[in-house]
Structures are given as C-alpha cells and as structure tokens.
Amino acid sequence: MSDAIRVFEVGPRDGLQNERQILATADKLWLIRSLRDAGISRIEAGSFVRPDRVPQMADSDQLQGALSAAAISGEFYYLVPNLKGLERAMAAGVKHIAVFTAASESFNRKNIGISVAESLQAIQEMVDTATRAGLQVRGYVSTAFGCPFEGRIPAVQAQKVIEALLALPMVQVSIGDTIGVASAQGVDAVIRPLLSQTSANRLAVHFHDTRGTALANSLRSYELGIRTFDSSIGGLGGCPFAPGASGNLATEDLVYYFKEMGVATGIDYRKLCEASLELHEKMGGSHSQARVISSKALQAYQVNCQKNTAWDS
Amino acid sequence: MSDAIRVFEVGPRDGLQNERQILATADKLWLIRSLRDAGISRIEAGSFVRPDRVPQMADSDQLQGALSAAAISGEFYYLVPNLKGLERAMAAGVKHIAVFTAASESFNRKNIGISVAESLQAIQEMVDTATRAGLQVRGYVSTAFGCPFEGRIPAVQAQKVIEALLALPMVQVSIGDTIGVASAQGVDAVIRPLLSQTSANRLAVHFHDTRGTALANSLRSYELGIRTFDSSIGGLGGCPFAPGASGNLATEDLVYYFKEMGVATGIDYRKLCEASLELHEKMGGSHSQARVISSKALQAYQVNCQKNTAWDS
Numbered sequence: 326m327s328d329a330i331r332v333f334e335v336g337p338r339d340g341l342q343n344e345r346q347i348l349a350t351a352d353k354l355w356l357i358r359s360l361r362d363a364g365i366s367r368i369e370a371g372s373f374v375r376p377d378r379v380p381q382m383a384d385s386d387q388l389q390g391a392l393s394a395a396a397i398s399g400e401f402y403y404l405v406p407n408l409k410g411l412e413r414a415m416a417a418g419v420k421h422i423a424v425f426t427a428a429s430e431s432f433n434r435k436n437i438g439i440s441v442a443e444s445l446q447a448i449q450e451m452v453d454t455a456t457r458a459g460l461q462v463r464g465y466v467s468t469a470f471g472c473p474f475e476g477r478i479p480a481v482q483a484q485k486v487i488e489a490l491l492a493l494p495m496v497q498v499s500i501g502d503t504i505g506v507a508s509a510q511g512v513d514a515v516i517r518p519l520l521s522q523t524s525a526n527r528l529a530v531h532f533h534d535t536r537g538t539a540l541a542n543s544l545r546s547y548e549l550g551i552r553t554f555d556s557s558i559g560g561l562g563g564c565p566f567a568p569g570a571s572g573n574l575a576t577e578d579l580v581y582y583f584k585e586m587g588v589a590t591g592i593d594y595r596k597l598c599e600a601s602l603e604l605h606e607k608m609g610g611s612h613s614q615a616r617v618i619s620s621k622a623l624q625a626y627q628v629n630c631q632k633n634t635a636w637d638s
Numbered sequence: 639m640s641d642a643i644r645v646f647e648v649g650p651r652d653g654l655q656n657e658r659q660i661l662a663t664a665d666k667l668w669l670i671r672s673l674r675d676a677g678i679s680r681i682e683a684g685s686f687v688r689p690d691r692v693p694q695m696a697d698s699d700q701l702q703g704a705l706s707a708a709a710i711s712g713e714f715y716y717l718v719p720n721l722k723g724l725e726r727a728m729a730a731g732v733k734h735i736a737v738f739t740a741a742s743e744s745f746n747r748k749n750i751g752i753s754v755a756e757s758l759q760a761i762q763e764m765v766d767t768a769t770r771a772g773l774q775v776r777g778y779v780s781t782a783f784g785c786p787f788e789g790r791i792p793a794v795q796a797q798k799v800i801e802a803l804l805a806l807p808m809v810q811v812s813i814g815d816t817i818g819v820a821s822a823q824g825v826d827a828v829i830r831p832l833l834s835q836t837s838a839n840r841l842a843v844h845f846h847d848t849r850g851t852a853l854a855n856s857l858r859s860y861e862l863g864i865r866t867f868d869s870s871i872g873g874l875g876g877c878p879f880a881p882g883a884s885g886n887l888a889t890e891d892l893v894y895y896f897k898e899m900g901v902a903t904g905i906d907y908r909k910l911c912e913a914s915l916e917l918h919e920k921m922g923g924s925h926s927q928a929r930v931i932s933s934k935a936l937q938a939y940q941v942n943c944q945k946n947t948a949w950d951s
Binding site: 506507508509510511534536537538539540541543544545560574575577578581582583585586587 | 898
C-alpha cells in the first residue's frame with residue numbers, strides 16, 4: 326500500500342450546507358476550480374435534497390452544469406437522500422453520488438425520519454439504479470463512534486452498518502465521527518476489524534474537529550492503514566449539536582500535518598491556503614473557519630522551513 | 639511505567655498572560671481552587687517578570703500569599719526569567735519555579751534578548767540558587783520543533799538544549815511546540831532519542847493547537863512513553879505569532895481524549911468543564927476559549943455515554 330494520503334474534499338457540500346450564508350453558484354464554481362488547482366481531484370460538490378430544507382444546495386444542478394460547461398475535470402460527488410434525489414442528480418448529468426445512513430438508530434430517525442434498516446433498503450435501491458446507469462457511489466455512515474442522543478456507539482453496531490454498505494457495489498464507505506467524540510481507542514475498535522476483511526482503499530474516515538480530536542484520530546487511522554481522509558477547506562461547516570464549535574477537520578490542517586510528516590498528499594499547500602483565505606473573504610468573514618486565521622502566518626513559516634529542510638517539494 | 643497521564647495545567651500563567659483582560663487575584667484564586675477540585679495538582683500559577691511588561695502577572699506575589707493563606711495544597715509553579723525574578727519569587731514564599739530557554743537562537747534573542755548559551759548560563763545560576771534554597775525547578779524549551787523566524791528546527795539542535803537542562807537538577811523539562819507546527823514525525827525525531835537516555839517522568843510535552851495538531855502530537859508522545867502533558871483550561875492563551883488562532887492545547891480536550899481512550903487522568907471531567915464555562919463568563923466571553931463553547935453539549939453527551947459503557951467512572 327502506498328504511504329500517500331488522498332484527500333476527499335467535502336467543503337462545498339458538507340461545509341457550505343452548515344453555514345448560514347449561501348454562496349452563489351459562480352463562487353462555488355470558483356471554489357471547486359481552486360480546489361482542483363491545488364491538486365484535489367475528489368470533491369463533494371452539492372446535494373439533491375429538498376431545496377426548501379437546504380437552500381444552500383438548491384443550485385446543485387446549475388453547479389454541475391457549470392462544471393461540465395467549464396470542462397473542469399475531477400470526480401464531483403453529490404449527496405442524494407432518496408430515489409427522487411437520484412433522478413434529479415442523473416437529470417443534471419451527475420456521475421458520482423453519495424448516499425448516507427447512520428450507526429445510531431436515534432440519529433438516523435431524527436435526521437431522515439426512517440430506521441437504519443429502512444435506509445439500508447433505500448440505499449440498495451439507489452445503488453441498483455445508479456450503478457445500472459454507470460454512476461459511481463460513495464456511502465457515508467454517520468455517528469459511527471458516538472451519537473448525540475445515545476452516547477457512545479458499540480463498535481460492532483457501527484461495523485454492521487458499514488459492512489452492509491461495503492456489501493454493495495460502492496467505491497468507498499466513509500466512516501463518520503459526526504459530532505467529534507471519537508478517540509484512538511474507538512478508531513481501533515471500529516476500523517481494525519474492517520481492515521481484515523476489506524481493502525483499505527474502500528474505506529475513508531470523516532472526523533469532525535469539535536474537540537480538537539480530528540487529527541489525532543486521522544493519525545491513528547493512518548497508522549492502521551487508512552489512506553483516504555474527508556476534510557473541509559477552512560474547517561468549513563459547523564455541527565448542529567455543538568453550536569459555534571468548529572465542524573469538519575480543516576483540509577489545511579490535514580494537508581499540513583501529513584506533509585510535515587513527510588507523507589505525499591499531491592496537494593499544493595500554498596494554493597490551498599490562498600483559496601481558503603479568499604473563501605473566508607467571500608463569506609464575509611462570517612463563517613466558522615477557525616483555521617484560516619493562521620494561514621498567513623503559516624505561509625511565512627513554511628517559507629522559512631524551505632530554507633532548512635530536505636523534504637519540502 | 640503507568641499508563642496514566644498527568645496534566646500540568648498552565649492556564650493561570652501561560653494562558654492568562656496572553657489574554658488581553660486581566661483577571662483579578664481573587665478570580666485567579668478561584669480558578670486554581672477549581673482546578674484543584676477537579677483533580678489537577680500541578681499548576682503554573684504566575685510569573686515574576688517585569689510587571690510593566692506583563693501586567694496580567696503583576697499580582698503573582700499576592701496570589702502565592704493567598705494560596706498559602708487559604709491552605710490550598712498542590713505544586714504551584716511560577717515562571718522566573720532571571721535571578722532578580724527568582725529573588726522576588728522566593729520572597730513571596732514560592733516553592734516551585736519554572737525557567738525557560740529556546741531551541742531557536744532567533745526566537746530566544748527576540749523573546750529575552752540573549753543567546754541560548756547565555757540563557758543556559760543564567761538558568762544554571764538560577765537552579766543553583768533555587769535548589770540550595772530547597773525549591774523545585776521545571777525547565778521549558780520553546781520552539782523545540784519550529785521557530786517563526788527560522789522555520790523547522792533540526793531535532794539534534796533541540797535535543798542539545800533539552801539535554802543541557804536535563805543535566806541540571808530539574809524535576810522535569812517541558813518540550814514546547816510554541817507555534818503549533820510539530821507533527822508526529824518531529825515528535826519521533828526529538829523525543830525518541832531522549833527517552834533512551836532519560837526517564838520519561840523527567841520529560842513533558844507542551845503543544846500549542848494553532849493548527850489542530852496538539853492532540854495528534856500528544857497521542858504520538860503517549861505512544862512513545864511520555865506521560866506528562868502541559869495544557870490550558872479552555873485552550874486559554876493565544877500565540878502572538880498567529881493572532882486569533884487558538885493557543886494552548888485545551889485541558890478539556892486533553893482530558894476528554896485520554897479518558898475516552900480508557901487512560902486514567904485523575905481528573906473529574908465534569909468539574910473541569912464547569913470551571914471552564916465559569917471562567918469564560920468571568921472573562922466576559924472575550925477570550926480565545928474555543929473549546930468551552932461545546933462543553934455544555936459534551937456534558938449531555940457524556941451522560942448518554944454513561945448509560946452505554948463500562949469504562950466511565
């Protein structure tokens with residue numbers, strides 16, 4: 326297995342969806358182009374959910390059209406909650422979709438109003454339709470380590486749901502620490518048994534950074550063999566269960582940390598930081614990008630590092 | 639070696655010193671009492687530096703007097719920059735002091751105006767005087783992984799300074815990532831060779847969380863055998879080189895993470911969070927306590943966890 330990591334950028338969807346301000350389609354196009362320029366090729370671009378419920382994502386069909394028209398290469402994923410959403414996505418020319426369920430029954434019911442078993446059934450139907458049409462599918466399992474309503478989730482309970490998705494023809498299943506409560510112990514308990522039965526490339530991890538734990542859990546996941554990490558530019562996106570707290574793992578932090586470890590990321594860190602700063606301005610400085618504030622200082626630091634060391638490229 | 643970690647709380651000094659608002663002596667006394675009540679016994683309480691330069695610490699002699707008068711038990715450390723500061727500390731009845739230097743020549747000169755060699759000489763004189771008077775001494779090595787002026791610091795350069803302090807009769811040397819740039823690679827490079835020649839109990843780590851790296855580096859340090867971790871309640875304290883960014887590793891994050899791993903901390907997490915929330919209010923909600931915001935949500939989560947699991951006590 327390669328030592329290199331692969332970043333799966335979720336900012337344009339999981340990030341922006343949780344911000345109050347709605348970014349214009351042209352700005353989303355700019356953001357995705359900037360992420361591509363920085364070297365990120367797999368990006369969650371939008372979702373086909375109810376526009377009245379999630380107005381931030383109401384323009385996903387236009388965005389996909391704009392990406393096609395601009396001939397921007399890459400794998401652009403869109404979240405679909407049900408067959409109706411899938412139909413809308415396919416009508417918009419989407420080639421990559423993401424489907425989701427949860428390890429916690431309470432969370433799944435509060436999030437989408439159905440049981441985990443019902444959502445697995447719905448996912449199977451979506452995957453059937455999508456794969457017959459030649460689409461690639463990614464799966465998410467939320468609250469795989471802990472749930473705001475049930476507390477800590479037993480590893481076997483999470484594994485059952487993850488395994489149910491892995492049994493379907495999905496390119497990858499992303500294991501989510503939705504409220505940022507996992508520790509290295511939980512990472513071991515959930516992921517280690519999965520890696521004995523499936524290729525590491527079919528697994529990704531999605532850590533929220535509510536309590537500063539995301540990089541520690543990423544490090545442990547990497548030690549176990551995981552190579553795909555979900556993250557969001559600028560740490561974009563909050564968590565509804567911890568208002569005001571930082572949300573997703575910031576892509577800058579992820580890339581910085583692994584680069585500093587000497588691990589290949591394929592990403593131009595400077596371009597990434599510049600895009601994050603510009604995004605911060607476009608959002609009117611209003612959103613929860615904790616990390617962007619230090620980007621300028623860090624860039625100066627990086628320049629100094631380059632004088633001193635061998636492994637910067 | 640025990641699996642348990644020991645928290646060295648730096649909030650009342652390293653934290654408060656970097657906040658604009660000055661906390662009253664009575665509030666500092668309340669804070670230290672609250673930290674003691676939560677189970678933290680080793681606390682950096684203040685410093686004997688120039689009061690005109692660091693007004694936040696101008697009341698350190700009164701604070702030490704108040705701690706003695708209130709008969710609050712524990713090891714209360716005070717930072718001293720030179721013999722004059724040491725004399726003031728001793729006159730105030732201080733029993734534990736902390737001395738400091740840096741791995742980076744440029745940082746040391748900008749911070750205290752002398753070379754690293756000169757500061758090591760000054761430290762030796764302070765340690766001589768302090769130990770003859772029966773005081774215990776702790777040492778800090780700042781910028782052990784990276785410097786804002788020089789970039790990445792070679793591990794051998796940091797080790798030379800750390801070893802120079804370890805050669806003196808100090809209880810512990812704390813290795814500082816002053817601007818939050820270290821990775822697990824740097825932790826390995828600096829700490830692993832030191833552990834082959836000195837007891838892990840004589841080493842501590844002090845990670846800043848400017849880029850969300852502090853817990854990842856703590857995890858790696860723990861894997862190597864380090865058991866003492868410096869942290870600051872609420873993540874109190876900024877870093878002057880990354881304005882607005884979070885500063886110290888939050889004690890709540892540290893305690894949460896290791897507790898969640900099943901590691902003993904000796905700390906009552908709920909009391910710690912309550913103290914952090916109350917401190918946040920006392921500071922007028924103005925300071926950089928990123929973590930405190932989620933403390934309430936986390937407490938609810940913890941209650942749910944206790945229903946489900948065996949290792950909560």
